[in-house]
Amino acid sequence: MARLARRSAGVTALIASATLMVAPVQAQPRAPHLRPAENTDEGGIWSISEKTELKAKTSPERNRDPALNAYVTGLTCKLASDYCDEVRVYVMDRPFFNASMAPNGYSEVWSGLLLRAQTEDELAFVLGHEISHFAENHSVESWRAMKSRAANAMVLQAVVGVVAMGAAVNSGSAQSANDIMRTASSVSDIIYLGAIAGYFSYSRDNESQADALGFQRMIKAGYEPAAAVSIWRGQIAETQASSFAKVRAAQARASIFSTHALSTDRVQVLESLAKAAPPAKAGDRHVYRAVIRPHLAGWLKDDLRRRDYGETLAVIERLDSLGEDRGLLAYYRAEAYRQRRGDGDLAKAREAYAAAAAYPDAPSATWRVLGDLAAQAGDKPAAKTAYETYLVRTPDAQDRWMVEAGLKKLTEGAI
Numbered sequence: 001m002a003r004l005a006r007r008s009a010g011v012t013a014l015i016a017s018a019t020l021m022v023a024p025v026q027a028q029p030r031a032p033h034l035r036p037a038e039n040t041d042e043g044g045i046w047s048i049s050e051k052t053e054l055k056a057k058t059s060p061e062r063n064r065d066p067a068l069n070a071y072v073t074g075l076t077c078k079l080a081s082d083y084c085d086e087v088r089v090y091v092m093d094r095p096f097f098n099a100s101m102a103p104n105g106y107s108e109v110w111s112g113l114l115l116r117a118q119t120e121d122e123l124a125f126v127l128g129h130e131i132s133h134f135a136e137n138h139s140v141e142s143w144r145a146m147k148s149r150a151a152n153a154m155v156l157q158a159v160v161g162v163v164a165m166g167a168a169v170n171s172g173s174a175q176s177a178n179d180i181m182r183t184a185s186s187v188s189d190i191i192y193l194g195a196i197a198g199y200f201s202y203s204r205d206n207e208s209q210a211d212a213l214g215f216q217r218m219i220k221a222g223y224e225p226a227a228a229v230s231i232w233r234g235q236i237a238e239t240q241a242s243s244f245a246k247v248r249a250a251q252a253r254a255s256i257f258s259t260h261a262l263s264t265d266r267v268q269v270l271e272s273l274a275k276a277a278p279p280a281k282a283g284d285r286h287v288y289r290a291v292i293r294p295h296l297a298g299w300l301k302d303d304l305r306r307r308d309y310g311e312t313l314a315v316i317e318r319l320d321s322l323g324e325d326r327g328l329l330a331y332y333r334a335e336a337y338r339q340r341r342g343d344g345d346l347a348k349a350r351e352a353y354a355a356a357a358a359y360p361d362a363p364s365a366t367w368r369v370l371g372d373l374a375a376q377a378g379d380k381p382a383a384k385t386a387y388e389t390y391l392v393r394t395p396d397a398q399d400r401w402m403v404e405a406g407l408k409k410l411t412e413g414a415i
Contacts, residue, residue, distance in 0.1 A: 062090055
């Protein structure tokens, strides 16, 4: 056992150097209009990207609004003028803060990002970040790093297996042999995690570079430097408002998979860049809101399906800070409270539904819910008024027959 322990210690000492033994060659920045040979690392990634793009084209989650797609594509081209004719952007209705750009120029921008950006400036920073990954061939570097470290990990795991087997055979007892093999299994796991940690640490370097280069792209395009800070501060605030303790702790928890960490260090670096950059006129938040307004209701509904009501409420508050779409936002604030069902949430939901009804942009469903709540509370006149308003505002409602039946019961004096 002591022999295995000594050998295991030696193997463990090799883990750190293993991630560097076959260090991947740094990829060169991409030249426009060049397709890599199929037998290269980049060529292999292109093949995978093309298959993924084909799925995105036909995905039911793809948002096919021509105006929205043209807007996001135009912004991408503004930030990546040298690659504009190579880039293909797909807006996807997915309720998470995300954007990506594959090596072949295929890009996805998710609705969760569009919902959370307050201005075109903020969106420009995130897209500039992803364009920088693309321009610097970071995916090729990551691919090479993963292959190298995976190969090293396999070699070391094999060494541990051979050492453990020899020690187990010579251990003298079945119990000792079992202990030796369990220890070997633990060391093997450490080797694997060490290799993966090295890979993701390398990726964090790429993230820092993409932040800096993405910032340069947005500044060159004339966007407000402070937007790079505000978009991440908004994400940190949303994370802290999460309904789940694990999510709230995520930014402080050490994780080998935290390649997009929402850290104060990251924000501080961006603040320094913003202070040193020439000032620019901030984008008009009203203009950006007009672009995404037709999709707000659907995106907020999707966000509620994540069931992280704390985060959804934080998103609504950030949207509401502009003073627009008050009825729509009040309705979805009420929906978040109603679905969360925490202490005092029902009263908050009633208050928010009533607030929504005071605005002309409130969804028609507001009056249907107000009718139900009033009926449950025994307030027949209020329920009757709400139901009638709902039917006037939604003459083709699929649930019209149910509402009419409810009105009939109210008229007859029975609920």
